[in-house]
Amino acid sequence: xxxxxxxxxxxxxxxxxxxxxxxxEHKCExxxxxxxxxxxxxxxxxxxxxxxxxTRVLRSLESLFDHGRLAGTGYLSILPVDQGIEHSAGxxxxxxxxxxxxxKIVELAIExxxxxxxxxxxxxGSVARKYAHKIPFIxxxxxxxxxxxPNKYDQIRFGTIYFGSPESDRQIQEIxxxxxxxxxxxxxxxxxxxxxxxxxxxxxxxxxxxxxxxxQANHMGVTIExxxxxxxxxxxxxxxxxLKFGKTSSKVYDKxxxxxxxxxxxxxxxxxxxxxxxxxxxxxxxxxxSDLKEAVKTAVINKRAGGTGLITGRKAxxxxxxxxxxxxxxxxxxxxxxxxxxx
Numbered sequence: 001x002x003x004x005x006x007x008x009x010x011x012x013x014x015x016x017x018x019x020x021x022x023x024x025e026h027k028c029e030x031x032x033x034x035x036x037x038x039x040x041x042x043x044x045x046x047x048x049x050x051x052x053x054x055t056r057v058l059r060s061l062e063s064l065f066d067h068g069r070l071a072g073t074g075y076l077s078i079l080p081v082d083q084g085i086e087h088s089a090g091x092x093x094x095x096x097x098x099x100x101x102x103x104k105i106v107e108l109a110i111e112x113x114x115x116x117x118x119x120x121x122x123x124x125g126s127v128a129r130k131y132a133h134k135i136p137f138i139x140x141x142x143x144x145x146x147x148x149x150p151n152k153y154d155q156i157r158f159g160t161i162y163f164g165s166p167e168s169d170r171q172i173q174e175i176x177x178x179x180x181x182x183x184x185x186x187x188x189x190x191x192x193x194x195x196x197x198x199x200x201x202x203x204x205x206x207x208x209x210x211x212x213x214x215x216q217a218n219h220m221g222v223t224i225e226x227x228x229x230x231x232x233x234x235x236x237x238x239x240x241x242x243l244k245f246g247k248t249s250s251k252v253y254d255k256x257x258x259x260x261x262x263x264x265x266x267x268x269x270x271x272x273x274x275x276x277x278x279x280x281x282x283x284x285x286x287x288x289x290s291d292l293k294e295a296v297k298t299a300v301i302n303k304r305a306g307g308t309g310l311i312t313g314r315k316a317x318x319x320x321x322x323x324x325x326x327x328x329x330x331x332x333x334x335x336x337x338x339x340x341x342x343x
Contacts, residue, residue, distance in 0.1 A: 003069045003070075003071075003336055005332075005333040005336045005337060006329060006330075006333060007330055007333035007334070007337065009337065009339045012024075012296070012300075012333075012334070012337070012339075012340070015292060015293055015296050015330070016293065016296065016297060016300065017293065019297060022260075023261075023262070023297065023300050023301065023304065024300070024304075024339075024340065026260060026262050026263075026304065026343050027343055028260075028262055028263055028266050028304075028305070028343040030255065030256050030257055030258060030263050030266060030267070031256055031266050031267070031269075031270050033306060033342045033343065035270075035274060036269060036270075036274050036275045036306045036342075037273075037274055037275035037276050038074075038275060038306055038342060039073070039074030039075050039275075039278065039307075039308050039309075040073075040074040041072050041073065041074055042074075043065060043074040043278075044058055044061045044062050044065060047276050048061055048227070053183060053227070054183060054184065054186060056185075056186025057183050057186055057187065057188055057227070059186070060136075060186055060187055060188040061188045061227060063136050064076065064115055064116055064136050064188060065115065067114075067115045067116065067135060067136055068113045068114050068115040068116075068135075068332075069113035069114075069329070069332045069336070070113075070115055070309070070332055070335055070336070071115070073335060073336065074308070075303070075308060075309045075335040076115045076116070076228070076278065076280055076308055076309030076310075076311075077112075077113070077114050077115055077309055077310060077312070077328060077331060077332045077335070078114055078115055078116050078117070078118055078138065078280065078309070078310075078311040078312075079105070079108060079109040079112060079114045079116075079117050079118065079311075079312065079313060079316060079317075079328070080117075080118040080119070080138075080140075080230075080282075080311050080312075080313040081099070081105045081117070081118070081119050081123070081313050081317055082118065082119055082120055082140045092314070092317075092318070095318050095319070096317065096318065096319070096320065096321075098321075099317050102119065102122065102123030102124070102126050102127060103126070103127045103130075103131075104321070105117065105119055105123055105317065106119075106123075106124075106127055106131045106135065107321075108316065108317060108321055108324055108325070108328075109135055110131070110134060110135050111321070111325050112316065112324065112325045112328035112329065113325075113328065113329060113332060114135070114328060115136065115309075116135060116136040116137065116138050117135055117136075117137060117138065118137075118138035118139075118140055118190070118311070119137075119138075119139070119140065120139070120140060121139055121141075124137045124139055138190055140192070141178060161175055161191065161192070161193060161194070161217075161220075161221070162194055162195070162196035162197075163193070163194065163195045163196070163213075163216075163217040163220060164195050164196060164197040164200060164208075164213070164217075165196050165197055172220070172224065175191065175224060176224040176225075179191075179224055179225050179226065180225070183225065188227045188228070189225065189226050189227045189228070190226065190227065190228040190229075190230060190280075191221045191224075191226035191228070191229055191230065192230045193214075193217050193218055193220075193221040193226070193229050193230060193231050194208070194217070194231070194232065195207075195208045195209070195210075195213045195214055195217050196208055199243070200213070200239065200243060202242055202243060205236055205242070206235070206236075207236060207238075207239035207242060207243060208232075209232050209233070209234055209235040209236060210234065210235075210236050210237050210238065210239030211234035211236070211237045211257055211264040211265075211267045211268060212237055212238065212239050212240050212248060212252055212253075212257075212267070213239040213240065214231055214232065214234055214268055215234075215267050215268050215270070215271040216246075216271065217231070218231055218268055218271040218272050218279065219271040219272075221272075221277070222271075222272050222273050222276070222277040226277055227277055227278075228277060228278045228279075228280060228308065229272050229277050229278070229279050229280070230280050230281075230282060230311055231268055231279060231280075231281060231282070232281065232282050232284070233261070233265060233281045233282070233284070233298055233301060233302070234261070234264040234265060234267070234268060235264075237253060237257055237259070237264060238253055241253070252267070256270070261301050262301055262304050262305050262343050263305075265279075265281070265301050265302060265305035265307065266305045266306060266343075268305070268307075269305055269306040269307055275306055275308075278307070278308030278309070279302070279305075279306075279307040279308055280302070280307065280308050280309045280310060280311045281298055281301070281302045281307060281310055281311070282310075282311050282312075282313075283295050283298060283310055283311065283312035283313060283314070283315050283316075283331075284298070284314070284315070285314055285315075286314040286315050286318040286319070291315040291319075291327060292327055292330060294315070295310070295312055295315050295327055295330070295331050296330055296331060296334060298310060299331045299334040299335065300334055300340060303334055303335055303340055303342070304340065304341065304342060304343040305342075305343065306342050309335065310331050312327070312328060312331055315327055316328050
């Protein structure tokens, strides 16, 4: 069933402003789109039906891909709200106190036309009987917490791995075991696949968002059988070279990527087994008035790189619900527009 969009190509170009031409007309000549497993209506059957995933996992994935405004397209729009734990409830919900109530989070996802809502055991459990049959739930099973003094940044089992951190070995083992158990129980798995280490910032550049390092994190994530990878949009490259650790090849930088954001993101997609596990990029923090442009720009980059969608939280819930719904719909419109093609 076709879904009408409120965003025309001219409106999209207006939102993107001076970035429109570069983003909408770019042609990727590093890793060709013909080499990728691209999203589409048959994505679950084409990709996962031949895997070792139990049949109940296929049903869970179909439920995810067949919900909301993007149903049947192979693309995903997910509302994640675990910030009450990750960033503290006060910092996250003071702008809109209604969201202290987890029901409002689920309502935003439903009214915003999302494929799913991702949150904590507490949020989802508190309203499960009212909403679990109305929208797919994604339960985030581990979290950082900010009530230990001094603060520490560790994902404790309370779906995220901080690759590169001192705790990453334990996190990889815990999440690998959890994902195996989840698959046995018929659940699809999503990995928050971040790179984090204070030593990864050098000369003012944060290489936690370098394409080469995040790409390798993605590759490790799909190796432990994440069905979907959540990753930050790459902002730079050459992390291995600058930080002088690990192992890489000059071809990563000379042939498989450029400085263009679509090419950097294409390298992230390639590390998801060429798209067999869908890449959803995160929407990032709320910046205020620039949120709409930033979210739409990220969606265009993700789609044109061969990604599977966007997971948009703070930009949506840190504003009145009606405005949050409009922002989510604008992101979804990018994936519904035939004019926005894979580069």
